[in-house]
Amino acid sequence: QVQLVESGGGVVQPGRSLRLSCAASGFTLSSYAMHWVRQAPGKGLEWVAVISSDGSKTYYADSVKGRFTISRDNSKNTLYLQMNSLRAEDTAVYYCARAFGQLLSNAFDIWGQGTMVTVSS
Amino acid sequence: EIVLTQSPGTLSLSPGERATLSCRASQSVSSSYLAWYQQKPGQAPRLLIYGASSRATGIPDRFSGSGSGTDFTLTISRLEPEDFAVYFCQQYGRSPYTFGQGTKVEIK
DSSP states (O other): OOEEEEEOOEEEOTTOOEEEEEEEESSOGGGSOEEEEEEOTTSOEEEEEEEOTTSOOEEEOTTTTTTEEEEEEGGGTEEEEEEOSOOGGGOEEEEEEEESSSSSSSOEEEEOOOEEEEEOO | OOOEEEEOSEEEEOTTSOEEEEEEESSOOGGGOEEEEEEOTTSOOEEEEETTTEEOTTOOTTEEEEEETTEEEEEESSOOGGGOSEEEEEEOSSSSOOBOOOEEEEEO
């Protein structure tokens, strides 16, 4: 069935790096724009980044711009989020989500189960 | 950045009652690029409504969305036990794709 599975979360010290992966199955990743969304413990949803279906366009939330990089490998049906210079305020569950089509301006119709990132010394 | 403000913060209702959730945008949301999501504890969000009023696949017709411009509403006509959850609105017309802070629908 159509599914997204995140991995790569864990506990990391402030200032260090972490790379998240999101494996897609049941559909062809290259046909969809993809997003990362995060949720701090007990808080609401915060959009993080988006990448177009072919990887040519990326956009970021101001809170992560210059520190995080979204990328994709359509041949591997996998989405990535490289997170550098991590801060305590980056602690959250990170979800990957599929846009409802190729366009960036689409609702998020499929979500992964999330992977927890904890930034702490 | 478009700021979305949801009200009320918490809605206390009984099963069978009607729920009306509001989402107000700080600027007009282009082409009604407004979505609603439901989230239950420990679960990922689920898309309910897109384009302000179109139900996503498999969503029961007791869920309906309306509105345009800066004012949007999610209505649950008759609450079922599984509808008690947190609901988020989101604009996806342009980056950053902002979410509202959420409305919790709890059992009275």
